Amino acid sequence: MGFGSYDESEQENQNADADYDEEDAVNVHQNDHDGSVSFDTGASSGELVDRLQEMKDDDDDDEE
Template structure:
């Protein structure tokens, strides 16, 4: 087989099962909260991030 060739038998009889009974919940990992930072330097932001991680 050369570059870009394929076996046509693999392209026959392809079926797609569109109704597999499972769905994706796009809101499964939604998070609620707020962050308020005014005129903070990077060290203050890193401290706040560390506090959030510890919670």
């Protein structure tokens, strides 16, 4: 046949199994975690702003 050929008879009677219990369902909140994250660079705000500007300037140079 051609690309991705298949027997159409295989596509018949494909009923989704709708008979499931709540216990079988996936609990997406099973591994939720409460907490916080902090990150201290030791750099001042001015240093961070300067570094951001350098990164932006580098991007502008790459586009040219």
